[in-house]
Amino acid sequence: MPNPKRKLARSWKGGRRSHDHVHVRSLSLCPRCTQPKLPHRICGTCGYYKGEMIVDMKKL
Numbered sequence: 001m002p003n004p005k006r007k008l009a010r011s012w013k014g015g016r017r018s019h020d021h022v023h024v025r026s027l028s029l030c031p032r033c034t035q036p037k038l039p040h041r042i043c044g045t046c047g048y049y050k051g052e053m054i055v056d057m058k059k060l
């Protein structure tokens, strides 16, 4: 296989966009407020993570 001098841009070869929207798919539910949140992240609704209040959402 010859060494490509340049990376082919998607517009040159008709890029497929089927993988453009697969980044955010898994959500877990916060055990405290049962709102969907990102796993291993602080809950954006109540500010709790692993049973501890990391961010006090009432003050914000």
Ligand SMILES: [Zn+2]
Pocket: 030, 031, 032, 033, 034, 035, 043, 044, 045, 046, 047, 048
């Ligand atoms: Zn929560």
